[in-house]
Amino acid sequence: METRKISPEEAAQRLLAADNILILTHKNPDGDAIGSALAIDRGLRQKGKHCRVTWSGELASYFSLITEGYVTDSFEEPDFILAVDLANTRLLPEETQCYADRVDMVIDHHATSVEFAKETLLEAAASCCAEIIVKVLIRMECDITTEIANCVYVGLATDTGCFRYSNTTAENHLLAAKLVTLGVDIAKFNEQIFGQKSRARVEIERRVLAGMEFTAGGRICIITVTRAMLEETRCIESDIEGIATIPKAIEGVEAGITLREQENGNWKISLRTATLDAAEICSLFGGGGHRRAAGCECSGTPFEIKVALVAAINKRLGE
Numbered sequence: 001m002e003t004r005k006i007s008p009e010e011a012a013q014r015l016l017a018a019d020n021i022l023i024l025t026h027k028n029p030d031g032d033a034i035g036s037a038l039a040i041d042r043g044l045r046q047k048g049k050h051c052r053v054t055w056s057g058e059l060a061s062y063f064s065l066i067t068e069g070y071v072t073d074s075f076e077e078p079d080f081i082l083a084v085d086l087a088n089t090r091l092l093p094e095e096t097q098c099y100a101d102r103v104d105m106v107i108d109h110h111a112t113s114v115e116f117a118k119e120t121l122l123e124a125a126a127s128c129c130a131e132i133i134v135k136v137l138i139r140m141e142c143d144i145t146t147e148i149a150n151c152v153y154v155g156l157a158t159d160t161g162c163f164r165y166s167n168t169t170a171e172n173h174l175l176a177a178k179l180v181t182l183g184v185d186i187a188k189f190n191e192q193i194f195g196q197k198s199r200a201r202v203e204i205e206r207r208v209l210a211g212m213e214f215t216a217g218g219r220i221c222i223i224t225v226t227r228a229m230l231e232e233t234r235c236i237e238s239d240i241e242g243i244a245t246i247p248k249a250i251e252g253v254e255a256g257i258t259l260r261e262q263e264n265g266n267w268k269i270s271l272r273t274a275t276l277d278a279a280e281i282c283s284l285f286g287g288g289g290h291r292r293a294a295g296c297e298c299s300g301t302p303f304e305i306k307v308a309l310v311a312a313i314n315k316r317l318g319e
């Protein structure tokens with residue numbers, strides 16, 4: 001679909017003219033997805049709009065900081081469909097796939113965003129979708145309440161890894177400062193989002209660490225997550241988020257490999273590297289990704305897969 005590129009001002013005007021607005025986001029929603037959706041929802045309600053945010057699946061417990069007390073408006077069919085933090089309609093959860101061809105507007109920050117909505121507000125330089133939402137809220141002349149500020153903060157903090165990732169900008173810090181003045185309790189939020197782990201997460205980490213393997217003189221570290229481990233620990237998807245960062249975070253490790261058993265018996269591989277080209281290595285196995293973080297899916301036994309991966313990495317390490 002050919003989309004019209006719009007500015008925050010145009011997005012604001014369009015939304016002010018709409019009603020019965022359904023707000024969609026991607027499956028396995030993260031803090032930016034839910035934070036952005038609830039922030040715009042709350043702003044639109046100030047303007048008398050009827051809105052409904054839908055998401056699927058179980059959310060990590062910290063989301064209760066912003067979802068508590070959220071009540072959807074009831075309307076039969078939406079008159080306007082807004083998508084946030086969504087780069088591609090293939091990423092919609094199954095329940096909202098039926099709206100894939102009917103999206104009126106998307107607000108997003110992914111450089112890989114494809115054209116699927118009638119109108120697109122894309123700011124690929126933004127670290128999170130929530131910071132674009134703020135621009136729209138301001139142009140809609142919404143009052144940025146503490147409740148809205150909380151939603152924005154969750155998006156901002158999670159997509160920047162609590163301001164640690166290289167995507168973090170000066171503007172992000174200025175926005176965070178503004179959110180504090182609007183009443184966000186950042187110590188409480190940071191503790192719940194980043195300082196706390198679910199019991200299930202700790203239990204799976206205990207098992208994963210017990211099976212951790214090192215090779216190439218400690219320069220390659222491998223962890224394995226089996227389906228049995230997930231079942232034993234009753235982990236939900238959000239409990240294992242970021243687990244692939246564990247091996248790479250160890251001093252001296254050049255390549256961190258995570259093997260994750262899939263339902264179909266295959267193994268999903270995540271590779272994190274310090275200097276090697278992870279995407280190039282994963283491309284040997286039919287995968288791809290970024291220079292320092294890439295993935296692929298392999299069939300075979302874990303032993304066979306590890307041997308093949310280690311051989312490829314060793315070659316590039318000059319072993």
Ligand SMILES: [Mn+2]
Nearest residue numbers: 032085128129
């Ligand atoms: Mn995002």
